[in-house]
Amino acid sequence: MTRIDLDLAHAYVPDPQRDEDYALLPLRFTFEDGGAYALLGPSGCGKTTLLNCVSGLLRPSQGTIHFDGKDVTAASPQARNIAQVFQFPVIYDTMTVGENLAFPLRNRGVPAAQVKERVGRVAEMLDLSSSLDRRASGLAADAKQKISLGRGLVRQDVSAILFDEPLTVIDPHLKWQLRRKLKEIHHEFRLTLIYVTHDQTEALTFADQVVVMSRGKAVQVGSAEALFEKPAHTFVGHFIGSPGMNFLSAAWRDGAIEVEGDASGRRYTPPLAPHIAAALQAAGTFRIGVRPEYLSLSGEGDPLAMPVRVARAQDIGTYWLVTATVAGAMANTGEGATLRARLGTEAAALNAGDAAWLAVFNRHTCYYVNEELVQ
Template identity: 85%
Template sequence: MARIDLDLAHSYVAEPKTDEDYALLPLRFTFEDGGAYALLGPSGCGKTTLLNCVSGLLRPSQGTIQFDGRDVTAATPQARNIAQVFQFPVIYDTMTVGENLAFPLRNRGVPAAQVKERVGKIAEMLDLSASLDRRASGLAADAKQKISLGRGLVRQDVSAILFDEPLTVIDPHLKWQLRRKLKEIHHEFRLTLIYVTHDQTEALTFADQVVVMSRGKAVQVGAADALFERPAHTFVGNFIGSPGMNFLPGTWHNGAIEVAGRRYMPELPAGIAAALAGAGAFKVGVRPEYLQLAAPDDPQAMPMRVTRAQDIGTYWLVTGTVAGEGEQAGGTLRARLGTEAASLAPGDTAWLSVFNRHTCFYINEELVQ
């Protein structure tokens, strides 16, 4: 395995002049040896571009890539000793499952006994043991993709294993099993794994560290709990979570927070209060999970006019708009509530405790620390 240091940017335009010309904005980041990482973001945000720069399939237009301190910017994927698993199966249909798994090892002259042992171990992990003698051409797409995963994992000497949305063709139930298997394999062998996905569930359940990307930029890097509890940018708050974080426009006036014309005076750390006072306008961010029903006379409670109340089974998802004073209109709120919300109906007014220890504040879309 290897420590991978990135200091790069990439543009498909010969002479980029603005940020819009970059597929990957300037980025400095380190994938630590033996770490499990996910590159998470919507289509077109630069995830695959970054992965291809790491693998050697694409040379960055600016900057360098180092493996264990060795500059590999101009090196081929073979010279970098990379294994890569793509979105769709890449296997040899004329070979059996076992021959496909063994091919990367035999191609490097690994002794037959070691090949047999390693193939058997990977096949067992991926539930392919019963299919080792079957020809790959007759298998379903998800079974073929399991072979591709196995071929990426079978080598123990690689610098890193890169996964480019590898579970796209996999049955939803099998996806969960394979994510668990990959996690087990990582814990056992401490491989350096980099996993590209637009699915937050895949990223948060697989990786120790998630790189959230938007428009060619790494917006935040962190563990699942940090991304959920303290999103560094409103994009992260909205992208992570189901549903995403609520954002309400707020202003600071005479020592209080005003939202839709109503004044609130929550207890705030001195640094955050000073930043909000200096900015004047900001956004109040709170997760639907951290909203609770409150009494109408609660000075910190915010009124919401209910537009929809949905019974999801394990919780109620209540949606509405903040009721403002006079002509002022508030933003939209979504709350994940318990059975106490069963009596709410469109048109009702629900009072919610918006300000609590989980509430975040954003100036120019960035978290106030």
């Protein structure tokens, strides 16, 4: 496997002048040898552009790409020794499943005994052993995509294996199985894997490190835990989680926090690290971010609880999802900022229109200046 160093940018228009002209803004990043990475973000954010730059299908308009210290910016995919699995199956319908899996190895002159051993092992991993002698043309789309995955995994000498949303055509239940299989394969062989997806579940369950992308920029790189607990950017807070992070506009006033639209007139003094308090004071205005999982019901006397009015309480089965509004909650002066809370059975007594208090400020609460986390 290979260490991949990127220092690049890409624009599909000549002479880009503004950020909007770039499909991929300037990026410096390293995919470590043997790491499992996911490129996560909405459609059009630059994921596939970045993947195609790594594979050699696209030459970046600026910068360089190095494999193990060697400049491969101008090298073809073949010269880079890359295996790539695409969104839709790429196989030979006239061949059997076994012949499809063996093709990348036979094409490189691998001895027949090694081909048989490797094909058998990959087929077993992907539950294809019973289908090795079947023609691929008669198989369903999800089975064909399993063959594509196998063709990417069968070679042991590749620099990296790139996956471009490979589970799109896969049955939902099978998706879970294949994600688990890919994770097992990575742990066993320590392959360098880069996986593109817009599905946060796929990214967070597959990768050791997730690169969250937005508008051509990598806004945060981290583990699933880091992305959930400490989103570095408000976009990450919105995008990761179901539902995403709650955000409230706020201001620093005389050593305390005022929340925009809070009709109660309360000021909050949560325990803050000195450097965070200094940053919020210097900024003047900022945003408060808190996950629905970290909101809890409290009482009016709690100095860290905010008054809200319940809009809806839904029984999801394992938890209650409560939606409430902050602005004018006690005075009933209209809708404002929305908070969503994942609560236990204590929420069963709540009904639309009820007044309640939510403990917003706790050790999980995050603070953002200019959309970026203060830490």
